[in-house]
Amino acid sequence: MKKILITGACGQLGSELTAGLRDIFGTENVIASDISPKNPQLGSGPFERLDVMDREGMEALVDKYEIDTICHLAALLSANAEKNIELAWKLNMDGLLNVLNIAKEKKLDRVFWPSSIAVFGPDARKAKTPQASATNPSTVYGITKVAGEQWCAYYHRKFSVDVRSLRYPGLIGYKTLPGGGTTDYAVDIYHKALAGEPFSCFLEEDSALPMMYMSDAVKATIDLIQASEEHVKVRTSYNVAAISFTPAEIAESIRKQIPGFEITYEPDYRQEIASSWPDSIDDSAARSDWNWSPEYDLDRMTTDILENLPELLKTSE
Ligand code: SER
Numbered sequence: 001m002k003k004i005l006i007t008g009a010c011g012q013l014g015s016e017l018t019a020g021l022r023d024i025f026g027t028e029n030v031i032a033s034d035i036s037p038k039n040p041q042l043g044s045g046p047f048e049r050l051d052v053m054d055r056e057g058m059e060a061l062v063d064k065y066e067i068d069t070i071c072h073l074a075a076l077l078s079a080n081a082e083k084n085i086e087l088a089w090k091l092n093m094d095g096l097l098n099v100l101n102i103a104k105e106k107k108l109d110r111v112f113w114p115s116s117i118a119v120f121g122p123d124a125r126k127a128k129t130p131q132a133s134a135t136n137p138s139t140v141y142g143i144t145k146v147a148g149e150q151w152c153a154y155y156h157r158k159f160s161v162d163v164r165s166l167r168y169p170g171l172i173g174y175k176t177l178p179g180g181g182t183t184d185y186a187v188d189i190y191h192k193a194l195a196g197e198p199f200s201c202f203l204e205e206d207s208a209l210p211m212m213y214m215s216d217a218v219k220a221t222i223d224l225i226q227a228s229e230e231h232v233k234v235r236t237s238y239n240v241a242a243i244s245f246t247p248a249e250i251a252e253s254i255r256k257q258i259p260g261f262e263i264t265y266e267p268d269y270r271q272e273i274a275s276s277w278p279d280s281i282d283d284s285a286a287r288s289d290w291n292w293s294p295e296y297d298l299d300r301m302t303t304d305i306l307e308n309l310p311e312l313l314k315t316s317e
Pocket of ligand 1: 077079115141181183184
């Protein structure tokens, strides 16, 4: 791994993963790309505009920078995918197949692709959902992730493409806003709390979901990308877990520091998506295969966000 291309780098995970990889591999060796213009969080390193459905454009970037590793993050998230099912299928699948085919033909070292807890549906066990549970999702996003996992396993088996993947829970960070996901409320809530405003939640108060603080997500991703090949035994995608909480519990965690914070509940179509997903995840395979363990619990995450977000909001004014 010497030259890394990140797709979807302007996104919530992409911005922070780019920074994390640049710390390790050097700014010039991590090429950020996105269909959108560069965002300020990406700093001064190399950036290219790229539509991941444009295979030739992607190939040209791989050649130009002598890329040997692709972290392919560009995708439509769950709530947006329900509103635009054909685009979700096309973007999420064509983008991945372009990456896998380029990796196969140019014999790249490695590919990373994110899957999600959305691969599970109502018939998977709700609590501590095991790695090998049935993956029968009820959302379009989930369908694209199950199909993507199968493509990854196929390209690994058939063409020896070293593709690795994580089933992320809801990711919570304060540096870049998420867009179009069902777990996004757990980011928006901190912005409202700091603004001294009440928060209207689009999920019910007791709707538990698996979540993870962004620095743990970046750590999990980098640990998996760097793990030696013989330790990566799951070639569909690894369950990873950190925290699990309900909207009422995150509001309570905020209230420990902002006592007057108020939350109301107005569930919308996203409640149905959330209800189809696990409450919590069993990640013992990731723990034993490549030593995964998270660092942040709910209160530690809340403290970190409430300490650091005001500064960031001030500088971006
Ligand atoms: N956080 C994502 C979403 O809500 C799940 O992978 O869509």
